[in-house]
Amino acid sequence: MTTLIIGAxxxxxxxxxxxxxxxxxxxxxxxxxxxxxxxxxxxxxxWSRAADVGFESHVKALLDAAAEQAGTLDTLVYAAxxxxxxxxxxxxxxxxxxxxxxxxxxxxxxxKHGLGRLGAGGRVxxxxxxxxxxxxxxxxxxxxxxxxLAALVSVTRLEARGAGLTLVLPPAVDTGLWTQVGRVPRxxxxxxxxxxxxxxxxxxxxxxxxxxQG
Numbered sequence: 001m002t003t004l005i006i007g008a009x010x011x012x013x014x015x016x017x018x019x020x021x022x023x024x025x026x027x028x029x030x031x032x033x034x035x036x037x038x039x040x041x042x043x044x045x046x047w048s049r050a051a052d053v054g055f056e057s058h059v060k061a062l063l064d065a066a067a068e069q070a071g072t073l074d075t076l077v078y079a080a081x082x083x084x085x086x087x088x089x090x091x092x093x094x095x096x097x098x099x100x101x102x103x104x105x106x107x108x109x110x111x112k113h114g115l116g117r118l119g120a121g122g123r124v125x126x127x128x129x130x131x132x133x134x135x136x137x138x139x140x141x142x143x144x145x146x147x148x149l150a151a152l153v154s155v156t157r158l159e160a161r162g163a164g165l166t167l168v169l170p171p172a173v174d175t176g177l178w179t180q181v182g183r184v185p186r187x188x189x190x191x192x193x194x195x196x197x198x199x200x201x202x203x204x205x206x207x208x209x210x211x212x213q214g
Contacts, residue, residue, distance in 0.1 A: 053106025
């Protein structure tokens, strides 16, 4: 099995890469942070390519290169994300674009150019957010972009032929995202718990929504 992980340098992406590699599977890695990406690729002996998911051309080039490297892909994991919380009244346009690029547009370009790269029975996992957990002050752009992602997945599922789409909905997870907030919520899951849920789901029938339980 071959899996391309986009956002592999984040907590959940890296944990998923390690979990799959530990099973002897082939993982292809992508992320924006070239230093972290290179270190993870070296650790796992994996192919990697840096990409900025905010640019459609970057995502297409990444998927072209991954397909050239591995042939048909079995699984795509879209784990890129950003929060950058703050009050709407002070929203910075550059930060708003960064949040939407990571949480929505990168996923859009991945689905547009990635679905055709999947073999029969292929599946895409996209990291979403539970609305009840992100409806909070300062999270207007994060909540809105994740809601848009959920709608995108629901509609694309109707158009995808032979590929399954799973929206992963974990509770709070102890990742670098919370450094932007200033505190990690009590009871937050470890990224490895989300990674394990993805790996186990992929081994089964594959759910349309994967609600990871704490």
